[in-house]
Amino acid sequence: MMRDLRVFLVSVSAVNTETAHYIFGLMDANNNISQSAFDPDREEALGAQMVQLGETLQERARDRRRTVEGGQQP
Numbered sequence: 001m002m003r004d005l006r007v008f009l010v011s012v013s014a015v016n017t018e019t020a021h022y023i024f025g026l027m028d029a030n031n032n033i034s035q036s037a038f039d040p041d042r043e044e045a046l047g048a049q050m051v052q053l054g055e056t057l058q059e060r061a062r063d064r065r066r067t068v069e070g071g072q073q074p
Contacts, residue, residue, distance in 0.1 A: 008056060015049050022046055 025037035038046070 008060065011049075011053055011056070015046075015053050018046050018049065 022038055022043070025034075028034045029036040
């Protein structure tokens, strides 16, 4: 597996884990089980990670499209 792909997959996994914590924290707060586990800085950081991941995913898709359109194997 290429290093860039491993880095990408680690990033996806980290954002997925943090997003799950965020969702469960919101659900707990909504049900008065606990206060939100995310302070505004952590929430903003998660948003920034999601944006970066989205940009990386879009770039990967563009690269793959150029490869396929160029007649090469992805």
